[in-house]
Amino acid sequence: MTVHRGRGFACINYPIGMNLGGDPSQALVHSNPDGKFTVALSAIDLGQGMKSVTRQIAAETLGVPIEDVYVDTADSDTGPHDMGSFASRGTHRMGNAVIMAAQEARAVMLEAAAEELEVDAADLMTDGRGNIHVKGAPSRSITTMAAAQAAQFRQGRTIAGRGIFLVPLSEVDPETGEMTPVTTFAHAAMLVSVEVDDETGEVTVTDMQSAYEVGRALNPRLVEQQLRGGAWMGMSHAAWETTEPHYPSRDHGPVDFGTYLMPGPGDLAPHHISILERPAADGPFGGKGPGEMCANPVLPAVVNAVYDAVGVRIDSLPVTPEKVLRGLQANGGARPRHRL
Amino acid sequence: MALKPVTFTLNGNAKAAFTEDGQNLLDFLRRSVGDLSPKYGCGQGGCGACTVLMDGAPVLACLTLAEAAQGARIETAAGLAGAALHPLQEAFMERFAAQCGYCTPGMLMAARALLDRNPRPSRDEVIEAISGNICRCTGYEPIIAAILDVAEGRVRA
Numbered sequence: 001m002t003v004h005r006g007r008g009f010a011c012i013n014y015p016i017g018m019n020l021g022g023d024p025s026q027a028l029v030h031s032n033p034d035g036k037f038t039v040a041l042s043a044i045d046l047g048q049g050m051k052s053v054t055r056q057i058a059a060e061t062l063g064v065p066i067e068d069v070y071v072d073t074a075d076s077d078t079g080p081h082d083m084g085s086f087a088s089r090g091t092h093r094m095g096n097a098v099i100m101a102a103q104e105a106r107a108v109m110l111e112a113a114a115e116e117l118e119v120d121a122a123d124l125m126t127d128g129r130g131n132i133h134v135k136g137a138p139s140r141s142i143t144t145m146a147a148a149q150a151a152q153f154r155q156g157r158t159i160a161g162r163g164i165f166l167v168p169l170s171e172v173d174p175e176t177g178e179m180t181p182v183t184t185f186a187h188a189a190m191l192v193s194v195e196v197d198d199e200t201g202e203v204t205v206t207d208m209q210s211a212y213e214v215g216r217a218l219n220p221r222l223v224e225q226q227l228r229g230g231a232w233m234g235m236s237h238a239a240w241e242t243t244e245p246h247y248p249s250r251d252h253g254p255v256d257f258g259t260y261l262m263p264g265p266g267d268l269a270p271h272h273i274s275i276l277e278r279p280a281a282d283g284p285f286g287g288k289g290p291g292e293m294c295a296n297p298v299l300p301a302v303v304n305a306v307y308d309a310v311g312v313r314i315d316s317l318p319v320t321p322e323k324v325l326r327g328l329q330a331n332g333g334a335r336p337r338h339r340l
Numbered sequence: 341m342a343l344k345p346v347t348f349t350l351n352g353n354a355k356a357a358f359t360e361d362g363q364n365l366l367d368f369l370r371r372s373v374g375d376l377s378p379k380y381g382c383g384q385g386g387c388g389a390c391t392v393l394m395d396g397a398p399v400l401a402c403l404t405l406a407e408a409a410q411g412a413r414i415e416t417a418a419g420l421a422g423a424a425l426h427p428l429q430e431a432f433m434e435r436f437a438a439q440c441g442y443c444t445p446g447m448l449m450a451a452r453a454l455l456d457r458n459p460r461p462s463r464d465e466v467i468e469a470i471s472g473n474i475c476r477c478t479g480y481e482p483i484i485a486a487i488l489d490v491a492e493g494r495v496r497a
């Protein structure tokens with residue numbers, strides 16, 4: 001028995017969102033009489049942090065403290081229309097819609113404040129701490145709560161805004177097939193080290209190194225959390241998980257956690273993540289989306305690492321010990337690639 | 341179907357409720373008692389989402405008969421926080437150790453049981469303690485780090 005080491009590399013260009021009929025998201029923002037704001041969205045936060053990020057975006061655009069913003073999501077009966085939470089589109093699409101809606105609401109809030117302060121709305125600014133004041137004269141100020149109450153109870157104004165972000169459907173050129181389905185790509189590169197046991201066929205991932213380019217990381221801790229968790233899910237898909245172990249035969253498909261194999265906390269490999277920030281021109285504050293692409297490069301990187309280690313080219317996932325052993329048998333044994 | 345009374349303490353409070361023959365503790369806690377913090381992931385002992393403490397030891401509530409709670413001390417994630425959050429909850433927040441949060445109550449209770457019997461576990465002991473708990477989202481590392489933060493005193497008690 002020999003354990004062979006190998007390294008595999010993969011990189012990815014990941015299109016943010018999709019374009020099968022246009023890809024719109026809407027947002028509605030309104031203030032309550034206490035000066036706090038509600039953002040209504042119909043896309044759902046699956047745990048990826050969409051509520052946190054859209055809350056940050058709304059607070060920043062409105063110019064109010066983040067505590068004063070509440071994001072209400074996922075009632076598609078009553079909320080504004082959204083395509084949904086998929087294709088890593090949340091930050092980019094919903095974030096842009098939230099900016100548009102919050103800008104409109106902010107403009108009304110400043111008009112309401114201007115009327116109370118008897119000044120021109122263009123001369124007002126927010127301090128981000130719940131106050132609106134005249135530029136250059138911080139003492140001439142009104143709280144956002146007082147402005148909201150004046151709008152509601154004296155002026156008869158609704159401090160509200162509507163936002164939509166739409167990437168229109170891209171037509172396909174019938175001659176060339178050319179189209180522009182995507183406005184923004186995120187990028188990543190991953191290097192995986194493995195050990196392959198040529199007697200058991202077992203593959204152990206020993207190290208992961210990655211660099212992800214995500215536009216601006218609007219919430220760096222959430223970005224890292226998602227990359228770390230998603231990459232591990234990619235690793236799990238690379239080497240363990242499948243619903244169709246004998247595809248296209250459905251025989252012996254897993255039916256529960258006893259038969260659906262997943263690596264546990266004891267199988268972890270260290271993962272060093274570098275986050276590269278290159279703000280996207282059309283992203284909200286430069287953000288793109290780390291969502292799905294955190295998992296994708298791991299699979300080809302593992303496959304390449306196995307090839308590097310023992311010369312077996314696996315062409316169906318997951319990389320099971322059986323496939324490795326069959327490959328070794330077909331090759332007449334391990335053939336580690338010559339190291340550069 | 342015969343109903344049987346079960347008296348027990350839930351997070352320190354005396355409780356009594358009826359159970360049906362064969363009802364499991366998870367269903368009992370969620371439907372008959374109204375504590376929704378233990379989660380149903382698989383109902384067959386495979387995921388750990390339903391982990392609660394029974395007389396201090398972690399049990400899979402989905403595989404435990406409700407009747408077994410008679411006279412027992414049951415603790416769930418809903419009882420972790422007092423006036424302030426439990427240090428494990430603080431650490432899970434600090435480390436971003438939850439995404440969808442479905443595994444979190446089970447992870448917290450598995451960790452709580454570990455720290456109660458072994459306040460200074462090694463990394464391997466932490467891994468061992470949560471190895472019956474599946475997490476789809478986090479890649480486990482933030483959860484391990486959070487538990488070690490508490491064990492090694494990096495979170496205020």
Ligand code: FES
Binds near residue numbers: 383387388400
């Ligand atoms: S629900 Fe009890 S172990 Fe999954």
Ligand code: FES
Binds near residue numbers: 442
């Ligand atoms: S946070 Fe989603 S399963 Fe653990």
